[in-house]
Amino acid sequence: MPSVAVKLYSVFFKLLLKHRLHNLISSPPSPDPFGVSTRSDESVAAANPSFTDGVATKDIHIDPMTSLTVRIFLPESALSPSELRRGDDDSHPHNPRSDRRHSHVVIPLNQTSPERNESRRKSYEPYGGYAPSAKRSSRKLPVMLQFHGGGWVAGGSDSAANDFFCRRIAKVCDVIVLAVGYRLAPENRYPAAFEDGVKVLNWLGKQANLADCCKSNRRVNGVELKKLNVQGHIVDAFGASMVEPWLAAHADPSRCVLLGVSCGGNIADYVARKAVEAGKLLEPVKVVAQVLMYPFFIGNNPTQSEIKLANSYFYDKSVSALAWKLFLPEKEFDFDHPAANPLAHNRSGPPLKLMPPTLTVVAEHDWMRDRAIAYAEELRKVNVDSPVLEYKDAVHEFATLDMLLKTPQAQACAEDIAIWVKKYISLRGHEFSY
Secondary structure: OOOHHHHHHHHHHHHHHHHHHHHHHHOOOOOOOOOOOOOOOOOEOOOOOOOOOOEEEEEEEOOOOOOOEEEEEEEHHHHOOHHHEOOOHHHOOOOOOOOHHHEOOOOOOOOOHHHHHHHHHHHOHHHOOOOOOOOOOOOOEEEEEEEOOOOOOOOOOOEHHHHHHHHHHHHHHOOEEEEEEOOOOOOOOOOHHHHHHHHHHHHHHHHHHHHHHOOOOOEEOOEEOEEEOOOOEEEOOOOOEOOOHHHHHHEEEEEEEEEEEOHHHHHHHHHHHHHHHHHHHHOOOOEEEEEEEOOOOOOOOOOHHHHHOOOOOOOOHHHHHHHHHHHOOHHHOOOOOOOOOOOOOOOOOOOHHHOOOEEEEEEEEOOOHHHHHHHHHHHHHOOOOOOEEEEEEEEOOOOOOHHHOOOHHHHHHHHHHHHHHHHHHOOOOOOOOO
């Protein structure tokens, strides 16, 4: 069973959440095309372009018509020269499950730890914060699009909890994380958040193509592109930067993974379906896998867990129903809505057999678990790799909620995700498996 501290925190959490949702229902904010991506009363973490804890971050506003943003999480492993390692991503020293014997560090081993850390720190100084140095060789890392949770109405790509989680994922998976700051409800109801997810995927593809233009002067959409040798990126005729330098220098979009937390899992699954439909139109972006962490699925016909665990910790079913009421348009409110039920009869899109490999994370004390497991079972029936990781004595958002982030179970979950994901992002092929 969850600890006493978790039980007490859950009580206060549900009271505050219910109060917030009722306020949004009784006094709904005016519809806003621009929207919001973070609530003003939430704790946020400022972006930090230095590698003080092994990961640098920065925020980018990618859509001038809305509030859509992304926070980039760049692990310092991307800056390592080729001599630092032999082989591929999974041997990186930041990966707790890596074999340290495969790392070949050029710093003399007879130095003391502080001296070695200082030498390593100085080796990254030429990076220059926001602009990668053209003098230093870099590694291409897979890209992970991350969609935060919060019941459609809360959370953010820059929230303190999400910042901590994404830093952890960037390090243990050895990937560049793009945390998506999608628009929140009820200012922007369905399908705003889903459309934002697809926009970021398309933006990633555009960035990859623009980075390719750095190799020569070209014209894109009739605009002449000029290469800026110092920064290694291109500008338009007005001198404005058109390519994100971190991604141009370090991202490998052909190894793209989607990761969604709670309601973010619903967004990730939608984006995966759209990626399948787009096919080669997305190139060079290729979605090779997705991770659904306790997805926010629901349906009209209740499952066993929805009946038995209706009053479960943090997000009980009645409170979650209020969140869906704020997210779905009034005329479309239905728990079998395609956004809510992945197996609804009216769900359009590609056949399930075309979906990317899908890892589903569920918690024992979460009323949403059965429907997530059922979706994974349907994927397995059509030969999609879709394992389920169920964590005992765990609650909804056990690996991403602020007070639970530093628990051993949360750390173990991140490491388990890394093991499975590396089956599909490793350049050496499927070397890990459950």
